[in-house]
Amino acid sequence: MSFKTIGTQASFGGKLLKLTHEASTTKCTMALNLFLPSQASASKKVPVLFYLSGLTCTGDNCAEKGFAQHKASEKGIAIVYPDTSPRGLKIEGEDESYDFGSGAGFYIDATKDPWSKGYKMYSYITEELPKALFSEFKELDESRVGIFGHSMGGHGALTLFLKNPGKYKSVSAFAPIANPSQCPWGEKAFKGYIGDDKQEWKKHDATELVKGWKGPLDVLIDVGTNDNFYKQKQLLPENFIEAAKGAAIDKGVNLRFQEGHDHSYYTIATFMDDHIEHHAKHLL
Numbered sequence: 001m002s003f004k005t006i007g008t009q010a011s012f013g014g015k016l017l018k019l020t021h022e023a024s025t026t027k028c029t030m031a032l033n034l035f036l037p038s039q040a041s042a043s044k045k046v047p048v049l050f051y052l053s054g055l056t057c058t059g060d061n062c063a064e065k066g067f068a069q070h071k072a073s074e075k076g077i078a079i080v081y082p083d084t085s086p087r088g089l090k091i092e093g094e095d096e097s098y099d100f101g102s103g104a105g106f107y108i109d110a111t112k113d114p115w116s117k118g119y120k121m122y123s124y125i126t127e128e129l130p131k132a133l134f135s136e137f138k139e140l141d142e143s144r145v146g147i148f149g150h151s152m153g154g155h156g157a158l159t160l161f162l163k164n165p166g167k168y169k170s171v172s173a174f175a176p177i178a179n180p181s182q183c184p185w186g187e188k189a190f191k192g193y194i195g196d197d198k199q200e201w202k203k204h205d206a207t208e209l210v211k212g213w214k215g216p217l218d219v220l221i222d223v224g225t226n227d228n229f230y231k232q233k234q235l236l237p238e239n240f241i242e243a244a245k246g247a248a249i250d251k252g253v254n255l256r257f258q259e260g261h262d263h264s265y266y267t268i269a270t271f272m273d274d275h276i277e278h279h280a281k282h283l284l
Ligand SMILES: N[C@@H](CCC(=O)N[C@@H](CSC=O)C(=O)NCC(=O)O)C(=O)O
Pocket: 053, 054, 055, 056, 057, 061, 098, 150, 151, 152, 153, 263, 264, 265
């Protein structure tokens, strides 16, 4: 057993397991939540959605206020809510800012010291965590996996999907950091975790990655018109759309601007049913 169950919460007819496990990629104990709908059993496996959260979050933010269990329970889809970084590695500066270090792993593997010690969220989310989950929870179907997320987690969802053709059957994002090489959050993270080589940054930037995408694409993206971070040009979703057009797959990106909505979980909860429906189309 690699996971410890430290709590179980009834939710929309299913159960939310609060789990921890020792992770070798991130060199620490990682916490996460796993929602299992009532349909899940070893003889009837259910598809799985990975939800990647944004800056400052843990696996609890969306589990508590994203309203995802509502539709996932109806559809019979499990949801994994991982943490957003390693914790407590005792790296100098780890807890100094909200947008770098703890709570800000950016879903990449750091190559620069001292962060390369354990800031390996790409390997954790794409390899170590799913491997551990699928080996322990026989009710999860590893052939039907989707990915979505918010803000930094929207960047994570888009890039993990685009870097791994076929691994994820569906993708969507709320207010993603869609062109991180060109915005202050992304510049700070890439410089700190990867270094100064901007060619390297491109390998982790959804707007760059989509240019090389081959085949069909069906992405749902919601951004609020009253999102302060959109106004501050941290998100740049239009750049992603332009890049997708260049790759002749623009019809596959459904970018919706939601009038009056901001960057918060009020927005995520409002449109969560649409996102689960979008994934269900591909996973069921
Ligand atoms: N503290 C920061 C803002 C932090 C913030 O808004 N975090 C967002 C994600 S932003 C992009 O990744 C979030 O989801 N917060 C948690 C929540 O429950 O709302 C500041 O002061 O600007």
